[in-house]
Amino acid sequence: MNDTFFLKGNICHTPVKDRLDVHEGAYLLCEDGRCGGIFDAPPPALRAVPVLDYGDCLILPGMVDLHIHASQFAYRGTGMDEQLLEWLQKYTFPEESRYADPAYAERAYRIFADAMDKSATTRAAVFGTIHRDATLCLMDFLEGTGIISYVGKVNMDRDAPPALTEKDADSSAFDTFGFVNAAHKRGYRRTMPILTPRFIPTCSDELLSALSEVRRAYDLPVQSHLSENPEEVMLIKLLMPEAAFYGDGYDRFGLFGGDARTIMAHCVYSSAEEIARIRERGVWIAHCPASNMNLASGIAPIRKYVDGGLRVGLGSDVAGGQTESMFRAMTDAIQVSKLYWRYHDHSARPLSFSESFYLATKGGGSFFGQVGSFEEGFEFDAVVLDDSLAPHPQPLTLQDRVERAVYLGLDRGGIREKFIRGVKRGLDAGTS
């Protein structure tokens, strides 16, 4: 499979954010896992290339989820009555404590991986728990789905229940070292470790410093949380008074972009200084609108980020967000941007559909390289979507069909096939 073939169908993507580019009944070339171009008909030189004909289906880039907690998937859609800090104590930490038990981890992560496999997501940045073995088990399952992911063993050495507090900074860092080594030894082809200090409230300065060393040794990327909730932002000022702002608290330890490729989730309350630093360091922002509603956090100033040329993708943030669906994340992002415009900043034009689509594909995809679009040379991640399960009495343009499929959540039930780096879902990449 992972050689040369065409997908035939209605090819839709967003090379630029202002327009959904559509090609009706066109041919999308895959060559060794990369996009080789979009053609109205196979060029003469490529006549022998096999064609996988998906008829009237929509062919979209795979979705990129820049922020999801695998260990929270089990209780998604419950416990939506608290804000962040209380929610962590009441629902999240008790559930994450269960992953000390390998049998539980296996049972829970199997369910998570199965859901991800069925989703439109082809790339993800994933949080596990503090537990090394459980997180390796998660990586085993994700590798099996074909999804390309970064997975982090979480670090926490303070301000959590005893069962979730690692002994001290050194032991947390050393365990992370062991986790990274073990992950490398397992020889995954699609599943990579990422440094995952939970957030500053649960990470001492000593821990951040030690992690910084681990990071440099293995050139690891980083994922964490930033400026999600007003109380959280206040707490940082108490916990780390020497930091100029929340993000500076990571940056002081070399865990905020620059050499350290970094995703920061949320950025709802980032100050002008923090935003300037995010831009300067090239940090990716994972915008998580559902979570920011469910935990009453607020609405991130996404227009400012998008127009300011920052690196932005979308995150489902299960279980702050209730679903792994990136189609849902797209429409949530649009909807909250309309309320932000209405209630907070009348100069902040709401996100358009194509902008949101761009964020969910090419925006987040850039964290993984040339990913999230069908431009030539991009890695070949594609989702084949059958939208005929939602009948309609009138003609629809392809643009309408894509918008409708996303708003109606046809990623549930409508995904007919998924290709990741040119490999069909379910097939092993071993033949490459």
Add this chain to the structure above:
Amino acid sequence: MNDTFFLKGNICHTPVKDRLDVHEGAYLLCEDGRCGGIFDAPPPALRAVPVLDYGDCLILPGMVDLHIHASQFAYRGTGMDEQLLEWLQKYTFPEESRYADPAYAERAYRIFADAMDKSATTRAAVFGTIHRDATLCLMDFLEGTGIISYVGKVNMDRDAPPALTEKDADSSAFDTFGFVNAAHKRGYRRTMPILTPRFIPTCSDELLSALSEVRRAYDLPVQSHLSENPEEVMLIKLLMPEAAFYGDGYDRFGLFGGDARTIMAHCVYSSAEEIARIRERGVWIAHCPASNMNLASGIAPIRKYVDGGLRVGLGSDVAGGQTESMFRAMTDAIQVSKLYWRYHDHSARPLSFSESFYLATKGGGSFFGQVGSFEEGFEFDAVVLDDSLAPHPQPLTLQDRVERAVYLGLDRGGIREKFIRGVKRGLDAGTS
């Protein structure tokens, strides 16, 4: 069917809004279309009553959709880039014009009715178009689903495209008279006409006055739109300067509660005077959170309405809202109430899950009588939901299961059976 039986399963409802009441593995008695009580085991006197055993399924009251436009269903999930008045001109009116063609109406309404049939909705207040025959066709289809509904032929005699503007007030009113007569003649058992002036911008004073006469003659209920969008509210001041506020514009013509049982959709920008009048006249508010996000209208002050003891239900408002799912409406209502608290009024506590569930069932149900709860004497509308399609590794309480089913939208794919006034979906009520 429509006689005496038990449903066995996990029975969950909200007799009061502050608590989801659950009964594990219990027996819910149906007697002649009404609830006869919830029992741990069949009482001795009722041992001969047949039991429909739904095992571990959830048994919930049927959902009540207080505001949905059947004629907009075809383009739901598309065209989400405009505010109300522009959206009507650009998307809604062109689509509604198609319903002049009976063949189109039949095709489109068949799709709508099929979707409603598959949904968790058992009661609905539905907008058609200005077209009498098309709206009767819609009623035929809805009658076939078993759903109990009010359906309105829309009235508009100004400020719309020519194809959607009725000739004048008298002809619009006379056509409505004909519509009501025809509906009565068809002998529906579950489908009733409702007076449906679209909103004041498209209804002249003469039309409202003439409709008031039709209303009184047939004792019709009324549905319309109120204070949805700031520009719309401004427009009313220009169009009807003598009205003290938007709702007064309806009230001056006897179309605002009191004798006229009335649903007003939205009420996002209702003034204190308007709210007082809504309470005084006992008008039902249809809160439509998805629509209010999609059209960037804003967020209705739902806490004020709920705590103030107003009559409130939820509406999907397709196609301002993108989906007919009332599960989705429930979670949207909670989510926007959190943003309202965060950005607009820190004294307005967000909706709890049980409050939102109450609005979607008993709150809206009260428009239909004793509907939306399993209390004794209430009409027997029940949905049997199999939530096992979303596996989980840990124990869940019944409360968690209901919240999860709603947040995950398990109304799609999870509905195993639906009973309306004691009649099983798909069975005709003829035996009653």
